[in-house]
Amino acid sequence: MNSLLRPALPGPTPILSARRRVSPPPAPVRVGSAALVGGGRRCRRGLAVAASAAPSWMEEAGMDVLEEGGRWNPSVSDSYRPAGLPRPNATVLEAQARVCTGPAQTRPLGEEQAMRVLDTILRSAMGELKEEPVSSAQLGAFFAGMTIRANSFPEATQWSEGERRAMSIFWPRLVQVLPPEVKFIADPEGTIMGANGLTGPRYVGQGTGEMRLVGALREVLAGGHLGYEEVQCVLKDILPIGSSSDLTERFEPAMVNHASSMVLNGCHPSCCLRTICVVNDQGFQGGITEGQMLKFMGANIHLSPTQAKILLEDETTGFAYLNLQEACPPLYSIIGLREHIKKRPPLATSEKVQQFVRARGREAMVAGFYHEGYEDPLLMLMRRRIVHAGLVVKGEEGALSMTTKERSAHASKGLPVNHCSGFRTPNRINSSETDGISRESFRVIVNAQELGFESTETPRTDRSILKNLELGLAALGGEKGAAYDRIVLNAAMADHLLGCSGAEDINTALDRAREAIDSGEALRRLMSYIKISHRVS
Template identity: 60%
Template sequence: MRTGAALDPGRINTFGSIQNPTFQARTKPPQCLKRHSFLRFPQRNRTGRWISREGDSRSLTCEVKAVLDTVRADEFSSSVGNPAVSTSYRNPNFRRPNQTVWEAQGKVCTGPTQTRPLSEEQAFKVLDTILRSARGELKDDEDPVSKSQLGAFFAAMTIRANTFPESTQWSEGERLAMNYYWPQLMQALSPDIIFLADPEGSLMGTGSSVGPQFVGNVPSEMRLVGALREVLAGGHLGYEEVQGVLKDVLPLKLQDLGSDSVSESLLSAFLIGQRMNRETDRELKAYCLAFDDELGPAPVADVKSLTHYGEPYDGNTRFFKSMLFVAAVRSCYGESCLLHGVDWMPPKGGITEEQMLRFMGANTHLSPSQAKQLLEDAEVGFAYVSQREAHPSLYSLVRLREHIKKRPPLATSEKVQQIVRNRGRESIVAGFYHDGYEEPLLMLMRRRGVHSGLVVKGEEGALSMTTKSRSVNASKGIPVNYCSGFRTLNLSPADALDGVSRETFTMEVDARNHGFEPTDTPRTDRSVMPLVLLFNCL
């Protein structure tokens, strides 16, 4: 029988091996729940899971504490281990990127139509900063330019010069600055950076042999350098080639602990270069599937249905983030739900599900096997798994991803994961923001072999839709609340890759058609607490 045990604050303590602080349970709902303003459901659904009912002493509005070590109310905002602001979750051991070069990366490390060439003043400032950093001449208040930044910046400049349309190739100011500084930079930069800036020895007009002769400094770099020659020329790679590179160089170490470590400049160049060239389906599939079995085969749950939710790992910085609570409510109706993400991720560094769970006292160190147990538990049906626990090799890239500034291909592929598989029906739901990524996401879902897939253009690229009416001045392109997906009519996941009938659909959800009046979405910026309180007060 599914009872209030689904909300039992002590359930997670059965996993004794988990290294996470244990808190006292908050046994009473927040004061705002005592008003008759929250969602009301029948006492129990057909599966036996208890759900809240007006006047029922068990009513906690579907706060799924089965995955929470809940905290006392007086610890809600004061616990050092559960900070309330998203920026507090950034690893303090990460060195900050140099701001001058980082801002320039935001302009040049992007696509053929989005790139904004630097002005002469900007280009001279950036290259001067790089030169002074290489010589150890920066001021005390300036952060050094990291290898990751150098790799991303010079790879972007090379790709722009080789393959971009004239409007986003080098500006006249960039050419003047490069002609002035390159002879000095060649004397100060390491061979890997010179290779990225001039792989064929012809781009800078110096006839240097460093780029053409570079093969890498350690064995693990050799395949990466070969792949980079193709990427820097605007080319694409095969599925096995991308997977081979990733498995050669990951996981990264927080510190360079030995001569066998791969140069972060090369890996940064590879990641940002593939994004600038716009990844092919083969390349995206390689990123998506490369580390599926890193910790062994994914556990297989035995539940009626399982929905995987994938939102941007870098979180929200402006609007209400609702998917954690939606998944919790759905689990109360017998629809098992699995969320995944990280504690903190660049470039936005916004609020994530993991931050919200930690703020509420959650145990965010569940292994995939422990998540499977919760999904199968007749009184729970809900779990969250961190990338840190499921795919540590990919999680090791967080620091590097901050320094490359822009989103790499992983920002797309990591949303379509099957950390736990299921014997019954499976669905994947993922959010997106930038036009053009809806079809690649659906392609990855079909490749996963699930019965149904859905992509949603929610606010900030998350899954949260808005009730706000679309402005007449809204930009062109796919509107917020746009959805696209497929349903497999043949229920066998093994047959879902090809030769199976699928029903596809697209729609734009208008809240007014569902009885909602247009309203502005609550803004929470980078604070976790308003999100939790907004849900509690529904």
């Protein structure tokens, strides 16, 4: 079919597809000394390279480093959690997962759970829970969620009868022991807790910054929204987050900023893009991050933006990983806070639209989202960064990864998985924006089956780094299957949707991604990265 890049995509969201025959997958290949998928033996410590990779890669760039990586790292990602971080109270955290979410996703608590949660908060506030206290961040998040629900949510996700009964029993005692700022959050206007909610209307905070924050919170807790400048002003007062402009490095080739790395986007000679991944070692829902896998394989994941620039420009790598701790230490410092408010780690939502490394040539950004409300703000932030192309993807679990699994007829409402939208530079320039870059917008749903992929379940790895590496390295070694298909689909669609040179046709983009794997080039670049990441430090 003709590329959907020409012309721009108008009207309703189309289904992105192209009919293509798929050859049956060959038998599993053996990688190194062990079959990675479907074999009887497990790849020891994930030390595997494809048969197409020369032994010198193992000796010079891989094996010694990989052995060391095996000693450094356990195989389950939960163990990467920094030991010094105090854990949140599990009882309240479970409740936060239900009540600190959107107007359609919130699940009201039953009376028994509400009583248990409020009793836990009361005992913690009285100093009885020394081992597992409820943190201030948890108190703020829980009561903020309850307040917004009471003030602005639809009836189905407002307080349940059980929550009302539990609160009527516990609040008269809680109001005696909770700090003033928490009582303000729980009832800012005195309209929720009755006669026991008089603290909120009188609370103003201390100092100019806190007073500005209290005013902003009143609007948010009532169900309102703040403008971009308002949020920026409040955050400058209360958070240790500096500007990223002093961290930005520039380099020569074009580049795509990914919240999750796609090695293939920079691994074939004709690709115009280099890939940078900026995340941290706190995986969503205890999952695996790119940094954990690179570290397990022996790569140096503690690179500065300047060192990442060197790897991006190196013709044998073409991608780079920036750890949040090095890229932006102030943002890294609030990882514990994010865990306690039951939200994804920093750089999981709008924070990831940053430019720690910036290209002098063509530049693009890619980000994942789950809730519909993030789609347009993410694209707006990308446009503010003055990039040539931007792409937001509703991938699996709100991440970047599109699925090859066929959508169920009973799928939940809302945007489907594989929904993509964004903007890119067109071939024919019809109009100019204030920044001098012409762009066209698009919205598509990627249908993997109509692109020729079989419907397959998402490979489950039980949060094991080792299992992820076994699947990934086998796929990069050419073994066909679910992991291989997902890598090809995601790399090709990113190239195509961002308007990369040579990827205007969908089938060509898919063929190019397959060639990058089947030729061994993708795996060679990964192994090269492990070696060079130590040289630049």
